[in-house]
Amino acid sequence: xxxxxxxxxxxxxxxxxxxxxxxxxxxxxxxxxxxxxxxxxxxxxxxxxxxxxxxxxxxxxxxxxxxxxxxxxxxxxxxxxxxxxxxxxxxxxxxxxxxxxxxxxxxxxxxxxxxxxxxxxxxxxxxxxxxxxxxxxxxxxxxxxxxxxxxxxxxxxxxxxxxxxxxxxxxxxxxxxxxxxxxxxxxxxxxxxxxxxxxxxxxxxxxxxxxxxxxxxxxxxxxxxxxxxxxxxxxxxxxxxxxxxxxxxxxxxxxxx
Amino acid sequence: xxxxxxxxxxxxxxxxxxxxxxxxxxxxxxxxxxxxxxxxxxxxxxxxxxxxxxxxxxxxxxxxxxxxxxxxxxxxxxxxxxxxxxxxxxxxxxxxxxxxxxxxxxxxxxxxxxxxxxxxxxxxxxxxxxxxxxxxxxxxxxxxxxxxxxxxxxxxxxxxxxxxxxxxxxxxxxxxxxxxxxxxxxxxxxxxxxxxxxxxxxxxxxxxxxxxxxxxxxxxxxxxxxxxxxxxxxxxxxxxxxxxxxxxxxxxxxxxxxxxxxxxxxxxxxxxxxxxxxxxxxxxxxxxxxxxxxxxxxxxxxxxxxxxxxxxxxxxxxxxxxxxxxxxxxxxxxxxxxxxxxxxxxxxxxxxxxxxxxxxxxxxxxxxxxxxxxxxxxxxxxxxxxxxxxxxxxxxxxxxxxxxxxxxxxxxx
Numbered sequence: 001x002x003x004x005x006x007x008x009x010x011x012x013x014x015x016x017x018x019x020x021x022x023x024x025x026x027x028x029x030x031x032x033x034x035x036x037x038x039x040x041x042x043x044x045x046x047x048x049x050x051x052x053x054x055x056x057x058x059x060x061x062x063x064x065x066x067x068x069x070x071x072x073x074x075x076x077x078x079x080x081x082x083x084x085x086x087x088x089x090x091x092x093x094x095x096x097x098x099x100x101x102x103x104x105x106x107x108x109x110x111x112x113x114x115x116x117x118x119x120x121x122x123x124x125x126x127x128x129x130x131x132x133x134x135x136x137x138x139x140x141x142x143x144x145x146x147x148x149x150x151x152x153x154x155x156x157x158x159x160x161x162x163x164x165x166x167x168x169x170x171x172x173x174x175x176x177x178x179x180x181x182x183x184x185x186x187x188x189x190x191x192x193x194x195x196x197x198x199x200x201x202x203x204x205x206x207x208x209x210x211x212x213x214x215x216x217x218x219x220x221x222x223x224x225x226x227x228x229x230x231x232x233x234x235x236x237x238x239x240x241x242x243x244x245x246x247x248x249x250x251x252x253x254x255x256x257x
Numbered sequence: 258x259x260x261x262x263x264x265x266x267x268x269x270x271x272x273x274x275x276x277x278x279x280x281x282x283x284x285x286x287x288x289x290x291x292x293x294x295x296x297x298x299x300x301x302x303x304x305x306x307x308x309x310x311x312x313x314x315x316x317x318x319x320x321x322x323x324x325x326x327x328x329x330x331x332x333x334x335x336x337x338x339x340x341x342x343x344x345x346x347x348x349x350x351x352x353x354x355x356x357x358x359x360x361x362x363x364x365x366x367x368x369x370x371x372x373x374x375x376x377x378x379x380x381x382x383x384x385x386x387x388x389x390x391x392x393x394x395x396x397x398x399x400x401x402x403x404x405x406x407x408x409x410x411x412x413x414x415x416x417x418x419x420x421x422x423x424x425x426x427x428x429x430x431x432x433x434x435x436x437x438x439x440x441x442x443x444x445x446x447x448x449x450x451x452x453x454x455x456x457x458x459x460x461x462x463x464x465x466x467x468x469x470x471x472x473x474x475x476x477x478x479x480x481x482x483x484x485x486x487x488x489x490x491x492x493x494x495x496x497x498x499x500x501x502x503x504x505x506x507x508x509x510x511x512x513x514x515x516x517x518x519x520x521x522x523x524x525x526x527x528x529x530x531x532x533x534x535x536x537x538x539x540x541x542x543x544x545x546x547x548x549x550x551x552x553x554x555x556x557x558x559x560x561x562x563x564x565x566x567x568x569x570x571x572x573x574x575x576x577x578x579x580x581x582x583x584x585x586x587x588x589x590x591x592x593x594x595x596x597x598x599x600x601x602x603x604x605x606x607x608x609x610x611x612x613x614x615x616x617x618x619x620x621x622x623x624x625x626x627x628x629x630x631x632x633x634x635x636x637x638x639x640x641x642x643x644x645x646x647x648x649x650x651x652x653x654x655x656x657x658x659x660x661x662x663x664x665x666x667x668x669x670x
Contacts, residue, residue, distance in 0.1 A: 069444055071381035072367075072374040091370050092363015094303035095381050099444045106300050107363070109293025114363045195447060203444055207380050210440040210459050214383065218429055225330055225425045232332035 004062075005081040005126055006148035006180045007135055008155055009055055011192070012165065013142035016053040020044055023137030024057075027122060040106050043119040044134055047193065052185075054192045055143065057134075058083060058104045058119035059172065060180035063202030066096035066105065081148070081180045082121035090115060101176055101198050121180065148180065155184055177202030273608045280605010283598040284360060292363060295598040302585065306595035307361040309581035310603050312438050313574050314354040314610075316462075319470025321347020321395060322431035329424050336497075338489055341402060341623045342477050343470075345614065348395045353610045355388060360602060380440045387434030394427035402621050436463040442580060452524050452535045453584035457515050461508065468504035468543075469573035471497055472566035479563050481624045488624055495556035501569060502550035505543050512539070534575075534583045542572010 018034055024044045025032050035042035037056075044057040060083050067075045067083060074089035075096060092114055096105045108114035122132040130136070135145035144151065155170045171183035176198050183189070190196050287295045298305050324343035327333045359365050371385040398420070401413045439462030442449050455461070475497055478489040489497075516525060525532060546565040555561030586592050595603075618624055 065444060068376075068378040069381060070376055071379045071385055072370040073376040074374075089367075089370060089374055090364060091367040092365075093361075093381055094298075094363060095379075095441075097300055097303035098448075101447055103301070107303065109298070109300075110291055111293075112289070112291045113366075114291065198447060203446075204378060206443045206446065206456070207440055208378065209456070210437070210443055211378065211380060211383065214433060217433055221429045221432065222425055225326070225428060226421075229330045229332075229421065229425070232330070236332055236334075 004079070004148040004180070005121075006146065006151050006182055007132065008144045008146070008151040008182045008184065010142050010144070010158070011052055011054055011183060011185045013140050014046075014053040014055065015140055015142070016046055016048065017139060018046055019137040019139055020055060020134035020143055021046060023133040024119070027125075027133035028120070038104065038106060038118075040108060040117050043117070049192050052187065052192065055134075056102075056104075057181065058121070059102050059176075060119075060121050061176055061202070062178040062180070063176070063204055065099045065101060065176070065203040068204035068207065069095045069099045071095070078123070080123075080126055082123045082126065084120065084123060085116060085118070087115035099203070101195065101203060148182075151182055155182055158184060171196075174200040176200075273612055276601075276604045276608035277612070278605075279601045280603075280608065283601035283605065286598055287360060287602065288365070295596060297593055297596045297599065299591070299593075301591040302593040304585075305582060305593055306599045306603060307357050309578045310357055310606075311354045311361075312462075312577035312581060314350045314357070315435065315438060316466040316469045316573055316577060317473045317570065318347040318350025318354075319431065319435060319466035320474040321350075321398075321470070322428045323467055323470050324474060325398065325424055326428045329421075330428065335493055336489075338624075339474055339478060342481070342618075343474050344395060344398050345402075345617060345623055346473060346477065348392075348399045349610050349613050349617075351388065351392045351395060353606050355392060357603070357606055358388075380437050380443070384434050384437045384441070387430045387437065391427055391430040391434065394423050394430065397423055398427070402623065406621055432463065435466045436460065438462055439580075445585075448585055449580070450524075450531050450584040450587050451519070451521055452516070452531055453580045455515050455519065457511065458580075461512055461515075464504055464508045464511065465573055465576060468501050468508065468569055471501045471504070472569040472573075475501070475562060475566045476570065479559055479566075481618065482559075491557050494562060495553070498550050498556040498562055498565070501566070502547050505547040505550070505569065509539070509543050509547065512543075531583065531587065534579050538572050538575035538579055540572075541568055542575055543569075546572070 021035065021042060021044050022032065024030070025041070028043060030041045030043070033041065035045050036047055038045050044055055046053050046055055048054075060077075060081050062077075064075065064077050064083050067077050070090075071093060072089045072091055074086045074091075075083060076086070077083050094107060094116075096116060097103075097107055105116040105118045107116050122130075125132060131145035135143045138144075144154070146154075152170065152173060155173075159166045159168055159170075166184050166186055167188055169185075169189065171185065171189050171194055172179040172181050175196075177200065183194070185192060188196075283295070292298060296305065320339075320343040324336060324340055328336050328340050359368050362368055371382055372389070376382050397416055401416055404410070404413050436459035439458035439460075442454065442458055443456065446454055475494060478494060482488045516522075525535065546568040549555050549561065549565040549568075552561075555565060582593060
């Protein structure tokens with residue numbers, strides 16, 4: 001059985017040193033600027049809310065919206081956690097940008113052969129049993145890498161150990177069905193720009209209800225339409241036959257006379 | 258019966274030429290410079306004018322499947338004269354939409370990927386398959402008209418032999434993807450404004466496309482009524498108007514009922530950019546034309562029917578653009594206005610569509626089914642009626658017989 005990996009991000013521990021972004025940029029070979037928002041060259045970014053720093057990156061949802069909407073399967077979810085992207089498959093429909101509830105994927109708009117870019121959850125490091133580059137770089141333990149189940153227990157322990165320090169919510173535990181990024185915060189998440197109204201139901205369920213009706217429409221609809229055609233056709237046949245009979249009847253009578 | 262003088266677009270040819278040339282230039286720019294440099298699309302607003310245009314084109318092409326279903330599956334044979342215009346409209350509409358979709362793709366060179374890479378969970382995947390399959394079905398439905406022109410009759414027989422399953426398949430495919438265009442937005446409940454977001458989006462898209470598709474065919478039948486001689490008997494056109502009114506009424510009831518049940522009353526009644534857009538589309542496209550079509554006087558008048566159908570089409574366009582653009586602007590408070598290149602590409606492609614339509618309509622027997630009286634026309638489906646359709650008595654089957662005026666019009670009287 002694969003252990004689902006995750007990261008626990010404790011906003012109260014973050015000092016805004018930006019080591020996570022630097023580590024991420026080094027790992028992914030990105031230009032080493034300091035960036036405040038997610039972009040093509042920043043797979044993770046630190047935004048400041050009053051005196052709190054919030055790290056953003058791809059949430060690597062358990063049931064990812066982007067994976068469900070991609071028509072060609074360019075985005076895939078691995079059992080360990082990462083949501084990976086294959087630019088060779090991508091047709092550039094940008095449905096993932098439209099659908100991602102966290103506004104994560106960024107698009108190479110200026111390119112004529114564009115791809116999307118986002119945090120990859122360091123799949124190569126995970127395969128070697130190593131933590132992600134950002135977690136490894138974090139000096140304060142604000143970002144902790146580990147098994148998702150264990151991190152959830154750890155998060156609950158932290159909330160219980162110091163009542164009043166955190167809001168009693170682990171963002172990402174159940175939001176949109178659960179994500180690989182788990183957040184702890186000393187203030188309500190809405191104040192930090194998190195969308196707290198996403199609900200616990202994975203977004204792909206919204207379209208599944210419509211898509212699951214496709215086979216029914218095809219089978220029931222097909223039979224129904226064929227049936228209607230048969231009935232209406234039969235009716236015209238009978239009409240034609242009856243009028244022919246009528247003509248046939250009058251014809252021989254005339255002959256007899 | 259006073260004939261309607263439709264404004265003859267005198268400068269149409271030069272205008273169309275300019276639009277098409279500008280569209281080609283814009284397309285060249287788009288392909289050489291990329292989407293970012295030529296459109297106003299962004300990470301926050303990844304879909305814009307073109308996706309709205311796609312909804313529009315597909316919706317207006319909906320006459321294809323409604324008329325084919327009515328005439329060939331439900332045997333409403335009196336509407337036979339509009340089968341060809343309907344199929345042609347659908348065929349051109351779909352080709353244009355496919356063209357815009359390819360231009361809209363970030364990787365147009367990968368357009369064929371949905372053929373071999375499937376993600377059954379994706380609405381987009383379903384749509385691309387429906388589009389490809391239905392365009393194929395439409396080309397098969399359209400092929401006999403071209404083949405006839407060149408007197409190649411043997412393939413027509415083959416096409417007719419398999420036409421019934423193809424027609425059923427086509428109707429199903431249309432039903433599926435007309436509604437799927439609405440399903441595209443089911444995934445963005447947090448982005449799309451509550452006035453447009455509803456789990457019933459697929460249903461609403463489907464109902465409204467029937468109204469707009471039929472309105473398009475009514476408009477065409479009025480515009481192409483040459484020499485003041487209605488191409489479709491007035492009575493039949495009035496019946497189509499009734500069907501449009503029915504679709505509008507169903508749409509209105511479902512839409513309002515759904516909005517109220519989800520607590521949309523405040524969104525509807527407070528004055529805002531969104532409520533104005535919402536009531537605009539609803540009044541122009543649904544309420545007013547419905548009220549107009551209730552009157553027999555308007556249903557039989559060319560001018561009245563023309564304006565009502567035009568309003569349905571406009572309101573429909575309004576609705577699709579609202580869903581695709583306006584409704585998404587409140588989140589994350591990002592506005593979007595299409596760039597000049599996006600607009601030129603859309604106008605150029607629209608002009609191509611109009612040119613293709615009139616070019617084909619002038620040269621192929623699209624609006625001249627009566628005169629040409631081609632015996633090959635769909636005999637496979639009405640094989641038993643074949644002798645009837647060749648005898649002059651076939652006119653007796655037409656309800657228009659009961660209406661001496663329209664019957665006279667039909668025969669050029």
